[in-house]
Amino acid sequence: MSVAVDKDVVKRALSAHAAVGLLAGALLYLISLTGTLLVFYDEWQRIEQPNAPEMIHADPDAAARAAASILAREDASGIKPTTHLYLHLPTSDLPRTTVITDTQAWHVDGAGRLTVPEENGWSDFLLHLHYRLHLPSTLGITIVGGLGVMMVGLIMSGVLAHPRIFRDAFRLRARSRGGVGLADWHNRLGVWTLPFTLAIAVTGAAIGLGSVVSFGLAEGFYKGKVEDVYTPIFGRDAVTDEAAAPLPDIAAALRTMKARFPDVAAYYVIVHDPRTKGQMVQIIAEHPRRLIYGDNYYFDDRGRFTGSSGLSDGKLGQQIAASNYKLHFGNYGGLTVKIAYALLGLALCVMTATGLSIWIGKRERRGLHQPRLRGAWDGVVWGTPVILALCFVTRIVMGNAAPLVAIFWVGLAFLLAGAIAAAPHWPVKRFLARMAFAGGAAALIAGLAA
Amino acid sequence: MTVAAGAAAATGGILLLRTAWGGERRDAHANGRAWAVLALGVLLAAAGHGAWGVAMASLAAMAAATACLGRAAYTAAPGRGGASQRRAHMMPQGREPWHLGRRTLTFLFTVPLGLIAALLAGLALRAAAGMAGWHDADGNVLALMAVPVIWAILSTILLIEPSRARQSLWLAAPALAGGVAIISGGNI
Numbered sequence: 206m207s208v209a210v211d212k213d214v215v216k217r218a219l220s221a222h223a224a225v226g227l228l229a230g231a232l233l234y235l236i237s238l239t240g241t242l243l244v245f246y247d248e249w250q251r252i253e254q255p256n257a258p259e260m261i262h263a264d265p266d267a268a269a270r271a272a273a274s275i276l277a278r279e280d281a282s283g284i285k286p287t288t289h290l291y292l293h294l295p296t297s298d299l300p301r302t303t304v305i306t307d308t309q310a311w312h313v314d315g316a317g318r319l320t321v322p323e324e325n326g327w328s329d330f331l332l333h334l335h336y337r338l339h340l341p342s343t344l345g346i347t348i349v350g351g352l353g354v355m356m357v358g359l360i361m362s363g364v365l366a367h368p369r370i371f372r373d374a375f376r377l378r379a380r381s382r383g384g385v386g387l388a389d390w391h392n393r394l395g396v397w398t399l400p401f402t403l404a405i406a407v408t409g410a411a412i413g414l415g416s417v418v419s420f421g422l423a424e425g426f427y428k429g430k431v432e433d434v435y436t437p438i439f440g441r442d443a444v445t446d447e448a449a450a451p452l453p454d455i456a457a458a459l460r461t462m463k464a465r466f467p468d469v470a471a472y473y474v475i476v477h478d479p480r481t482k483g484q485m486v487q488i489i490a491e492h493p494r495r496l497i498y499g500d501n502y503y504f505d506d507r508g509r510f511t512g513s514s515g516l517s518d519g520k521l522g523q524q525i526a527a528s529n530y531k532l533h534f535g536n537y538g539g540l541t542v543k544i545a546y547a548l549l550g551l552a553l554c555v556m557t558a559t560g561l562s563i564w565i566g567k568r569e570r571r572g573l574h575q576p577r578l579r580g581a582w583d584g585v586v587w588g589t590p591v592i593l594a595l596c597f598v599t600r601i602v603m604g605n606a607a608p609l610v611a612i613f614w615v616g617l618a619f620l621l622a623g624a625i626a627a628a629p630h631w632p633v634k635r636f637l638a639r640m641a642f643a644g645g646a647a648a649l650i651a652g653l654a655a
Numbered sequence: 656m657t658v659a660a661g662a663a664a665a666t667g668g669i670l671l672l673r674t675a676w677g678g679e680r681r682d683a684h685a686n687g688r689a690w691a692v693l694a695l696g697v698l699l700a701a702a703g704h705g706a707w708g709v710a711m712a713s714l715a716a717m718a719a720a721t722a723c724l725g726r727a728a729y730t731a732a733p734g735r736g737g738a739s740q741r742r743a744h745m746m747p748q749g750r751e752p753w754h755l756g757r758r759t760l761t762f763l764f765t766v767p768l769g770l771i772a773a774l775l776a777g778l779a780l781r782a783a784a785g786m787a788g789w790h791d792a793d794g795n796v797l798a799l800m801a802v803p804v805i806w807a808i809l810s811t812i813l814l815i816e817p818s819r820a821r822q823s824l825w826l827a828a829p830a831l832a833g834g835v836a837i838i839s840g841g842n843i
Binding site for chain 1: 770781794795
């Protein structure tokens with residue numbers, strides 16, 4: 206199959222492809238690498254805190270006891286009353302019960318006793334790096350959304366710039382030198398992972414730009430109320446009534462849920478405005494063999510079902526919006542799909558890494574040697590996994606309080622500066638590649654020893 | 656079961672494509688059969704479990720293609736053929752000027768102005784959905800999903816389009832449509 210595209214368009218599409226790659230290559234690589242690691246977000250949590258109690262099911266009474274215990278503890282220590290109370294219920298990927306307030310999170314045992322504080326330093330560091338590059342939340346997530354847009358743009362310009370891309374789709378001259386092998390890997394992986402790359406780029410861009418678009422929608426259609434943009438999609442929030450009330454009957458809500466909806470798996474309980482008259486219990490339940498993250502089921506303070514938000518069977522828009530997350534993170538088909546996502550994510554890392562390498566290689570073959578530029582790119586490609594491995598080992602050795610954000614950014618800055626300075630005199634790539642493999646081995650040992 | 660059959664058909668479609676594209680000459684019938692089997696796989700998976708089924712069949716197809724690529728990489732003979740030397744014209748060579756002003760303007764057109772135009776086009780779609788009687792959930796999600804896609808398409812067009820005047824038209828058209836639609840269909 207060949208696509209007839211005007212030669213000038215092909216030439217300009219290549220320029221566009223290179224422009225976006227140059228502008229955002231390093232950040233796209235960082236986002237791809239952290240996204241690949243984040244496929245195993247639940248598993249990372251289990252690795253970094255192996256002593257937390259685990260269970261297959263949470264007893265509704267035990268869950269309710271845990272909720273009451275943490276609120277009693279907060280009352281005793283004089284902490285400002287929490288605005289939301291969350292209960293994570295055991296799932297096959299993360300078989301733990303965790304009770305969370307605005308200020309703390311505790312793992313719970315089978316009897317509902319608070320056992321150990323949740324310690325997810327590494328997992329959350331990775332999540333926030335991928336979601337918002339550790340920047341303030343709206344700014345960071347919008348930039349990452351913009352990177353998703355650039356990835357969609359790269360896919361389009363990449364296809365336009367290579368008219369033979371489908372004709373050569375199975376041709377992989379992996380052992381050819383002079384840039385041929387590198388270009389073939391880049392182009393072939395690009396073609397065959399296209400559905401995956403497009404899916405994660407579009408969903409990531411939509412999630413990331415959600416704040417900006419919803420602000421526009423609110424200004425245009427909802428008199429500036431951003432929450433009104435989301436209410437028709439994800440459901441209502443509690444109506445505020447701050448008069449005091451006893452904690453709602455969470456156990457009854459969980460029992461009602463199980464009796465009334467036996468085919469879905471409840472995995473999250475949210476009590477909005479707990480211990481006020483306006484409080485509401487929301488249970489999120491997973492629907493098997495669906496891309497939606499679940500549906501929201503609502504209960505009153507006596508545990509009586511009052512309705513659902515319709516993410517599973519409501520408007521098409523609701524179902525699409527609720528499907529963005531699982532499609533992006535790959536947690537919709539057990540470990541097999543997670544492994545497939547990790548491998549496809551790795552392919553995306555290879556594509557991002559080889560893209561700029563191909564461009565630098567072409568310049569070098571034309572006699573334009575810029576060792577510092579190559580050193581900088583080698584520093585990004587091989588140095589990022591080195592620093593990520595260092596962060597993980599530090600988390601395991603130093604504990605949850607390890608300053609991972611500072612270690613990552615300062616470490617990466619020093620490593621890049623070193624790579625740029627050393628590149629004209631020293632084989633930076635070989636050294637960093639060895640360091641990356643050594644770092645991977647050290648992380649593996651640390652993970653096993655945790 | 657239907658999803659499994661769909662995934663198997665999608666895998667078969669990839670293998671048929673590999674066979675069809677591996678010949679000395681392209682055979683339109685063989686290509687057509689391969690694409691048809693691939694499409695049938697996706698349809699079967701969709702019939703079985705909707706979007707979830709399509710996602711599973713797509714993963715199976717991509718796994719099959721990657722396996723074919725792995726084989727191609729393993730059996731590839733060492734070669735010394737030169738890679739493409741097409742210039743991307745992204746950075747100056749030698750004493751060529753940097754054209755920083757032109758590059759900055761292209762960045763402004765593509766990134767901030769492209770986002771604003773895409774946002775206005777998304778709001779126009781939302782207004783049109785409202786006027787057509789769509790539920791708010793559908794209209795809002797249409798805008799939320801459309802803005803990044805429109806921005807990506809627009810930025811690619813703007814980067815490919817050499818004329819500043821036509822670039823401005825590409826930016827103005829969705830922005831103007833957005834502005835009119837919001838004023839007539841929104842609350843502004």
